[in-house]
Amino acid sequence: MTHKAQHSPELRAAARHFGRRRFLTVTSAAAALAFATNLPAAGAASATERDAAQITENPFTLGVASGDPLPASVLLWTRLAPVPYQPDGGLPAARFAVRWELADDESFRRVVRRGVATAHPEFHHTVHVEVGHLLPGRVYYYRFRVGAWTSETGRTRTAPGRGEPATPSSALTFAAVSCQRYDQGYYTAYRHLAGEDVDVVLHLGDYLYEYAVNSAGGARAYTDRVLPDSFNHETVTLEDYRLRYSLHKTDPDLMAAHAAHPFVLTWDDHETENNYAGGFPDGSDEPSEEFLLRRAAAYRAYWEHQPLRRPQRPDGPDMKLYRRFHWGRLAQFDILDTRQYRSNQAQGDGWQIPGPESADPSRTMTGATQERWLLDGWARSNAVWNVVPQQVTFSQRRNAVGEVYKVSMDSWDGYPASRERILAGAEAAGIENLMVLTGDVHVGYAFDIKRDFDDRASRTVGTELVATSISSGGNGSDRPANWDTYMTANPHLRFYNGRRGYVKVALAEEEARADFKAVPYVTTQGGGISTVASFVTEAGSPGLEPA
Known part of the structure; x- marks a missing residue:
């Protein structure tokens, strides 16, 4: 399969050209693509303002959300949609x-900030409010009002100050979640997560799936x-997404989790299309203008519907989602995007025997700019823990015991030179406590990250925690059919479970x-929740041990 630039300037320009017409329909054999990429600035008078008293049904049907907490600021989100x-x-x-x-306070007797935001039709009546001048390390409560309607109350928090030392009082608890295919099950795990005492939720991708959802909601089998x-066709247009x-977002368990905790999100493939790579659609070795139009529609709908800040607002088919957060001096979070800038998958996007094409040193998972940003950030880091929320399995994952085996070409195993540059950069920066967070695969894994995965005696340099899905894949099982093979073929794999849920992580200085x-x-x-495994890793001594 040919290795080309993910998306050339000419293709990006073509997508933006289409976007300059407010709502352009492009007809092709695949689909009609309708979207707008020119978004108004805050307060732009691009449409008539209506009296909110004319809204006669509850407009807060998608709930409220907050995200990207900083020491003095947090992002608040909602959307007006009486008939969602x-x-x-x-x-x-x-x-x-x-x-x-x-x-x-939850009763709003001590309001510290208030204001008015505009719900623009160009933004699909979504509202993104960046509230500043807040105190670090504080819990806050928020709500929205329009006309006679008041939203539910959301709970959020700010991060500790950048200079705050790592102490017991600055300890951090977070949850990592991923993969919530609507038609394969209920979001029960989110109901339990809403009741957890966590500071922030890290969403690692596949917030939605592009596949058709039938009238009964698939496995949900609605009778009411x-x-x-x-909904009963694949998402292609902006309206579809x-x-x-x-x-x-009308799922009550997902709404409860958003209202209870701030989210920090990154995407994977299904927010756009399964296994896409940069400008390459699934299964194609040629970038296409049509796919970039679809990507622009998907990226715009993603930003509109998530608690993301202004720097993440897309420009046509491009959106800078990688970004950095700090939790005092305890943790530095480097949120990666391993979809938008990657080289096309080598040897197809499935499981293949690794060969010269996948080993090509020019291949990249992150793109050169994001890779440099990550390594430079590590070089300047003084955090105890360096946490990397990202999408696809980072550690080596062989599917067979012996010398002949296959690996997933869609994961970091399909980009070994890119992974080696990341590990070498962590080593050069003196990163002692590396933690990689992963979604995508609908199972829970815990890996010791090895400096050289092909050498079983290689030293451990970090930890990878893979969050299973919220619902994708259906009910799952504690012991998938390939459990024995995987545990034997990958001795650095310390845990493997196929049920649905999330990972809860408590970070402290030690x-x-x-x-x-x-x-x-x-x-x-319904159904309860249980802890199926617990591990600890000591600061300064990488490697997982059962708790």
């Missing part, structure tokens, strides 16, 4: 004034509702503890 399963959300193409409040036909976010949480089933509502 309609393309326009049940609102006219007009602007609405939305009041917001942030308080020290019928989903519209607009917007509607799919509406479907996911050690990190990871609890793998799982629910018994997702194709039926």
Whole structure:
């Protein structure tokens, strides 16, 4: 398969050219693509303002959310959608004034910040409020009002100050989640996560899936509702992606988790298309203008519907999602994007015997700019823990015992030179406590990261924690069919479980503890949650030990 640039300047320019027309329809054999990429600045009078008193049904059907906490700032999000399963959300193409409040207390007796934001039709009536001048390391409560309607109350928090030393009082607890295919099960794990005492939730991708959802909601097998036909085809247009976010975000368990905790998000492939690589659609070795149009639609809908800040707002088919956060001097989080800039998969995007093409040193998972950003950030880091939330399995994962084996060409195993540059950069920067967080594979893994995975005696240089899916893959099992093979073929693999849930991680100055949480089933509502395994890794001594 040919190795070419992921998306040339000419292709990006073509996608932006189409986007300059407010809503352009491009007809092809694949689909009609309709989207706009020119977004108004805050307060732009691009549509008539309507009196919010005209909204006669609850507009907060998708809940509230917060994200990207900084020491003095947090991002608040909501969307006005009285009829969420309609393309326009049940609102006219007009602007609405939305009041917001942030308080020290849940009863809002001590409001510390308030203001008015505008819900623009160009943003699909989503609202992104960057609230500043807050105190570090504090819990806050927030809500929105429009007309006679008040949203539910959300709970959020700011990060500790950058200079705050790592102490017991600055300890951090977070959850890592991924992969929530709507039609393969209920989001029961989110209901339990909403009740957890965590500071932040890290979403590692596959927030939605592009596949068709039938009228019964697939495995949910609804008998009390019928989903519209607009969900029963693959997402391609901006309208498709917007509607799919509406479907996911009306799930009460997901809404509860967003209202309870700030989220820090990154995407994987299904927010756009399965196994895409840069400008290459799934299964293709040729970048295409049509795919970049689809990517622009997907990226725009993603930003609209997530608690993301202004620097993440997309420009046509491009969106800078990689970014950095700090939790005092305890942790530095380097959020990666391993989809937008990667080289096309070698030898196809499935499992293959590694060969010269996948070993090509020019191949990249992150792109040169993001790779340099990561390594430079490590060189300047003074954090106890350097945490890398990203998408696909980082550690080597052989599928057979012996000299002949296959690896996933869609994971870092398909980009070994890129992985080696990352590990060499961590070594050069003196990173002692590296923790990689991963989603994608619908199972829970715990890996010791080896400096050289082909040498079983190689030293351990970090930890990889792989969060299983929320619902993707159905109910799953404690011991998948290939459990014995994987555990034998990969001695650095310390844990493998196929049930649904999340990973809860507690970081302190001396050690990190990871609890793998799982629910018994997702194709039926309800069910408890249990801790199926716990591990600790000591600061300065990489490697996982059972807790």
